[in-house]
Amino acid sequence: MKYSGIGGQAVIEGVMMKNRDEYATAVRKPDGTIEVKKDTYISMGEKVKLFSLPFFRGIFSFADSMILGMRSLTFSASFFEDDEEDLEPSKFEKLLERVFGEKMEKALMSMVMVFSVIMAICIFMVLPLFLANIFRHFIKSQTIMAILEGVIRIGIFIAYIKLVSRMEDIRRTFMYHGAEHKCINCLEHGLELNVENVRNSSKEHKRCGTSFLLIVMIISILFFMVIQVKTLPLRILSRIILIPVIAGVSYELLRIAGRSDSKLVDILSRPGMWMQGLTTSEPDDSMIEVGIASVEAVFDWREFLKKNFTENQS
Template identity: 35%
Template sequence: MMSKPASQILRSLRRLPALLLRSACPIVGGQAVMEGIMMRHGEGYALAARHPSGDIVVERFPWFSLTRHPLLKKPFLRGFPVLLETLVNGIKALNRSAIVQGDEDETPISGPQLMLTMLLALFMAVLLFVVAPHGLSLLMQALGVGGGVEGLTFHLWDGFYKCCIFMGYIWLISFVPDIRRVFQYHGAEHKTIHAFENGGIVDVMAAAGMSRLHPRCGTTFLLFVICISIILHAVLVPALLHIYTPQNVVAKHALTIAFKLLLVIPISALAYELIRYAARLSGGPWASVLRTPGLILQRLTTAEPDKAQIEVALAALREALGEETAGREIRTADYIVRSVERP
């Protein structure tokens, strides 16, 4: 009879080919857009969208990057630049998907338009997730159920309202039909990436059987940002006001909000490293603690896709990878590769 250690070694050897194949799997990320999906790999990304005619149209673009310098690829320095470049490329992909749908009011976005769009998006994010929770926490102080900005209870209320606004925003937009379609494509993106990372043939059937939830999702990243911000604000804002507190009340709260905005840089850096760490964990209680909240939240930001939506995701994956498929066979429906004129 084989000893227990020997049987464990034998089982490990049997798993070795699959483990080697999985470790060699290229990292792919994506984003759902209007009637389509953007898949990014390496220095470029593919945008696949369902044209009103029914055809799948795929276009390839270079990835706009802020992390080409070796220093900005270092852990804890790359998080904020990655956040900005993801926002830039995401806006470009959304704009391009609208063009594929034949929206005559849409044109390729120019540099100044992109900058203005980014500034408006950042302004709305600051208003919703920094200024509004801060104002509501002041209201709790005025009602006598919270302390001042120097104390812990103020920041607990602030964090509570951040979470409520975030969850409420996602829940409300899920009722918009077009956004619901985007959430379905989001699910198709996750299923397709799961099928690719799982090994073997990647087709509609393989992807359909996978989970629509993925630990590397940007939704999880945003949740980590909110959780880390609650902790850092509760610790660092009182510390700042202990060192220097303006005499004017308005100036004190203006300083606090400005400091919170500055903290976005280290918060995004920590959140980025945390999500990468959580994705690398193979299992266990710690992995569950880190992954479960984000996976639960993804039940709101993803929906079960249909076969046609998975076909779009497969086309995006195939074109994003090019020849670097790690030995996997990716079976796609017919699609049209459209060349795009570069400015």
């Protein structure tokens, strides 16, 4: 396997792929055609040198992913809003338009991102602490309590994924997620980027965000085993304050895993790959075509194969 440097994510009926400062979002429109939008995004690490250093880059790479993800999701969703265009704007929408004017879309996007982060912290960091705290009268060991909290956190995550996967749109998004992984795996294993080769490639990838989330949960167990505070308010505060630290460490581990082919790293990456079974599904050929269109808009895969897999080229 050769590291390609490209990454991406699934969106509504499509795939976004990023290569350096360029990214492209390909969407299968309701009429069956593929629409591709190519743009540039300068990461925070490129704007501020400090943000590109080890540990710091993990924190700001996560922020970059959220911003880029929201942009791509907004673009993909625009093709499926026809039924809503004739509806009268709500009072809240009218208020936002008066306050923000032409910047309403960006303001709304920022509000959604902030709300999403707050909800994620409450559900996946604070709630497990409260649930684990129920057993504090019976369990005196702080180490066992930290492990219990981590197990509850993983359980909530799995339950959440299982719940949202019951929605048809989410199931299809998971299929596009599989198409994204398959396209990258196809290239990084030296195969031509075509439907047949992509179809036969793995839908799991070591650099996946799902693996990152699992690493975060495992690292959080280790942190909270060591960092122990007595009162519940301080424990809540510690969970929130340590999120950037845990994210930074987790990113570095995922970065190592994504660039290594060693047996040890493969073994350590296995739980994250298993977890991807929840968030990726086998795509159909039409979804694979969308993934390929997204890759080809930002990445010269033929040149990549020529440089790294010369022996495989005819």
